[in-house]
Amino acid sequence: MFENLSGRLKEALGNITGKGRLTEANIKDTLRQVRLALLEADVALPVAKAFIERVRERAVGEQVAASLTPGQALIKIIHGELIALLGGDAVELDLKARPPVVILLAGLQGAGKTTTAAKLARRLQEKNKKRVMLVSVDVHRPAAILQLEKLAAEIGALHCASSADEEPVRIVERALAEVRQSHADVLIVDTAGRLHVDEDMMDEVVAVHGAARPHETLFVVDAMAGQDAVNAAREFDERLPLTGMVLTKADGDAKGGVALSVREVTGKPIRYLGVGEKTEALEVFHPDRMASRILGMGDVLSLVEEIEGKVDRDKADKLARKLRKGRSFDLADLRDQLEQMLSMGGLAAMLDKLPLPGGVNASALKSDAGEKQIRRQIGIINSMTPGERRHPKTINGSRKRRIAEGAGLPVQDVNRLLKQHLTMEKMMKKMSRGGMKKLLRGLPPGGVPPGLG
Amino acid sequence: MCRCRWILALPDDRKQSGQSPRAGFLSRLRAKLNAKAGWLGQDLRDFVPGGRIDEDTLEELEARLVMADVGVSATSRIIAALEKRLVRRELGDVDALRAGLRQTLLDILEPVERPLVPDSSQGPFVVLMVGVNGAGKTTTIGKLARRFLSEGRTVMLAAGDTFRAAAVEQLQAWGERNRVPVIAQQPGADPAAVIFDAYEAARARGIDVLLADTAGRLQNQQGLMDELTKIKRVLARKEPTAPQEIMLVLDAGLGQNALSQAEKFNDALGVTGITVTKLDGSAKGGILLAIADRLAIPVRFIGIGEAAEDMQTFCATEYVDALLDGRTANREGAHS
Ligand SMILES: Nc1nc2c(ncn2[C@@H]2O[C@H](COP(=O)(O)OP(=O)(O)OP(=O)(O)O)[C@@H](O)[C@H]2O)c(=O)[nH]1
Ligand SMILES: Nc1nc2c(ncn2[C@@H]2O[C@H](COP(=O)(O)OP(=O)(O)OP(=O)(O)O)[C@@H](O)[C@H]2O)c(=O)[nH]1
Ligand SMILES: [Mg+2]
Ligand SMILES: [Mg+2]
Numbered sequence: 001m002f003e004n005l006s007g008r009l010k011e012a013l014g015n016i017t018g019k020g021r022l023t024e025a026n027i028k029d030t031l032r033q034v035r036l037a038l039l040e041a042d043v044a045l046p047v048a049k050a051f052i053e054r055v056r057e058r059a060v061g062e063q064v065a066a067s068l069t070p071g072q073a074l075i076k077i078i079h080g081e082l083i084a085l086l087g088g089d090a091v092e093l094d095l096k097a098r099p100p101v102v103i104l105l106a107g108l109q110g111a112g113k114t115t116t117a118a119k120l121a122r123r124l125q126e127k128n129k130k131r132v133m134l135v136s137v138d139v140h141r142p143a144a145i146l147q148l149e150k151l152a153a154e155i156g157a158l159h160c161a162s163s164a165d166e167e168p169v170r171i172v173e174r175a176l177a178e179v180r181q182s183h184a185d186v187l188i189v190d191t192a193g194r195l196h197v198d199e200d201m202m203d204e205v206v207a208v209h210g211a212a213r214p215h216e217t218l219f220v221v222d223a224m225a226g227q228d229a230v231n232a233a234r235e236f237d238e239r240l241p242l243t244g245m246v247l248t249k250a251d252g253d254a255k256g257g258v259a260l261s262v263r264e265v266t267g268k269p270i271r272y273l274g275v276g277e278k279t280e281a282l283e284v285f286h287p288d289r290m291a292s293r294i295l296g297m298g299d300v301l302s303l304v305e306e307i308e309g310k311v312d313r314d315k316a317d318k319l320a321r322k323l324r325k326g327r328s329f330d331l332a333d334l335r336d337q338l339e340q341m342l343s344m345g346g347l348a349a350m351l352d353k354l355p356l357p358g359g360v361n362a363s364a365l366k367s368d369a370g371e372k373q374i375r376r377q378i379g380i381i382n383s384m385t386p387g388e389r390r391h392p393k394t395i396n397g398s399r400k401r402r403i404a405e406g407a408g409l410p411v412q413d414v415n416r417l418l419k420q421h422l423t424m425e426k427m428m429k430k431m432s433r434g435g436m437k438k439l440l441r442g443l444p445p446g447g448v449p450p451g452l453g
Numbered sequence: 454m455c456r457c458r459w460i461l462a463l464p465d466d467r468k469q470s471g472q473s474p475r476a477g478f479l480s481r482l483r484a485k486l487n488a489k490a491g492w493l494g495q496d497l498r499d500f501v502p503g504g505r506i507d508e509d510t511l512e513e514l515e516a517r518l519v520m521a522d523v524g525v526s527a528t529s530r531i532i533a534a535l536e537k538r539l540v541r542r543e544l545g546d547v548d549a550l551r552a553g554l555r556q557t558l559l560d561i562l563e564p565v566e567r568p569l570v571p572d573s574s575q576g577p578f579v580v581l582m583v584g585v586n587g588a589g590k591t592t593t594i595g596k597l598a599r600r601f602l603s604e605g606r607t608v609m610l611a612a613g614d615t616f617r618a619a620a621v622e623q624l625q626a627w628g629e630r631n632r633v634p635v636i637a638q639q640p641g642a643d644p645a646a647v648i649f650d651a652y653e654a655a656r657a658r659g660i661d662v663l664l665a666d667t668a669g670r671l672q673n674q675q676g677l678m679d680e681l682t683k684i685k686r687v688l689a690r691k692e693p694t695a696p697q698e699i700m701l702v703l704d705a706g707l708g709q710n711a712l713s714q715a716e717k718f719n720d721a722l723g724v725t726g727i728t729v730t731k732l733d734g735s736a737k738g739g740i741l742l743a744i745a746d747r748l749a750i751p752v753r754f755i756g757i758g759e760a761a762e763d764m765q766t767f768c769a770t771e772y773v774d775a776l777l778d779g780r781t782a783n784r785e786g787a788h789s
Pocket of ligand 3: 114192
């Protein structure tokens, strides 16, 4: 399903026509696909609708940067809005309060609270050098307390014993006394799973929260959760309130759209990602990675990023300065450009990522533009002398034969490379600045420069 | 307009959980399914001003289905079927629309309403519980044990989750509650060996039903999926028909990933039955429609609570009616 959507999305992107500006008309299709992608990723419908509205408002009338196609520009806006919604930068736990710092975990049944309690404890012990005590107030589920006790022993954390016939609030009071006595820095309180519609159980967790007076109250939510998770998150936030969230089971193949939903309704940051069952499987939450995952279009995005960012800025700037001074684009410059192509996985890899216009035979292009070709061309340039690279016009017949022999290729290949260089030199002259990205956009539509083949 | 606000601005009305435990199943399920956000039925009138039904109505209905986790593609198929009726002018008013929707949903779910009837004539009937982490496998075993005991069968449990902390003790607690034997080994033991031993023990003791727990696993973890096929293989070597039931446990709160779970567990093992848990929340488990539509795996039970008796045999009409007609008195006009 999702492969399809991501494919449809690429197609819709390729279909955005009209250069220069994003308009209501040229983004309509893509936004529809994005909306479907969000819903298939389990973003709650009202959240998806509101999100698309925001993107539309931001996009319409937007001037497209010269380096991007309108489709790429739209994806950048969508991606940016997603990241903004997901919370910008990662927010770590607030541990600066006077010890003992109390952290309370709450959420639906089976979300991963107990496991997360142990993971957090381990992280705080190892990364923050804190002494951590764990306590369970789950007097409902069979062997829930024992589960936490075993995990505490495994990671070498302190454990405050409790039993199923105790009142949860009493357990908390006891644990607070114990944690002070043992001079531990942090107390993590694991609660029983509960449904947000279960009034008695919600009252119970409110009472536990009241007694524990936690500095951090984290809502633990399953990355595979569906549309209803917003209702649960809202209810927990209203009753407790929450200070953050942990998204568990993110090691699965769910798109995790629930992250967007719960973040939108609570406004609280997602702190961590659970990525496995073991106690070390906890990661800081990265909004940008999540954004790509939800949309399922990492490919398209990474291309935008690569074109914009990964191109070697220094070399590009140097080349631009050189060209501005009226000096010509020589064969050493061409070699730099080719090497950059290689570092981006070659044209073939780029073609995979580009939304190609219909009718273009991608596989035919690929065979011509492969990495091997680029490496050969670099080989040819490498067997030239520095002087020849700087002054290609000096390369006569005998020099060509010598170069071809050095590179182990027929002379025709050398000729083709020189012709290609000539074409590019002309192209470069037209541009006052910019490196690879301008060069790429200067390629004849649907093809590669002569000589690359 | 307020379409978007419908769910975001949902008013609070959780005052209805105090249902009598003696209330009939249907009303109980209805109350539970509608405990918070009313679903389709009770809202139909709200978005059909003047009772006329048109494309907008269907679009709104589409939104409601998506919000119940039915998923985009299953929803489009359901709406397409309804549209055909609309074009034929069969759906003149709200009641006709409701009847049309009810029938469309029943057409999908009735074929998968196939209760589990253990046959112990070839030795112990083995139920192998599988599913992702935290779905409710172990708890469902406790409920199944209660159910089968009440039917006069003898039951044994096998502690096949040798990985998660205190998973064995959790199952043993259910064994004690139901007073049935639990076969377990030390943590880290080979689950296939544990379950095989349990099978031998069950056979020796003439047990009717063996309920085998397994550790939760995500369907994209190939190594862990292989572990399950190994259990199946080892059992089949002893008794070719075992395990007779491979039961996939799905959490009603899951979104679209549940479909991928059903597909991948089915590909690996050949799932013979599904139990949907946690339907006592406000999640509707709509992905069940997509799974039934796509895979047609029988749905056996639904879980509606954490206690041993909080499980019911799946019944398509009751499920659909609970979704469609579950208007509870105090929901009337609760939002606008
Ligand atoms: N794959 C994976 N499994 C996880 C993750 N976090 C928790 N689990 C598993 O999910 C299941 C439930 O985890 P628990 O920690 O027991 O969940 P809980 O919220 O405490 O459950 P209750 O107390 O019963 O409500 C267990 O099998 C865990 O091993 C995760 O990030 N990835
Ligand atoms: N409300 C409600 N909770 C349920 C239901 N079924 C199970 N649970 C709860 O869900 C949580 C997880 O249940 P388990 O039976 O431990 O799930 P599991 O699939 O065995 O989990 P792992 O073995 O860790 O993968 C527990 O807190 C159960 O009490 C149900 O039908 N309704
Ligand atoms: Mg727990
Ligand atoms: Mg279990």
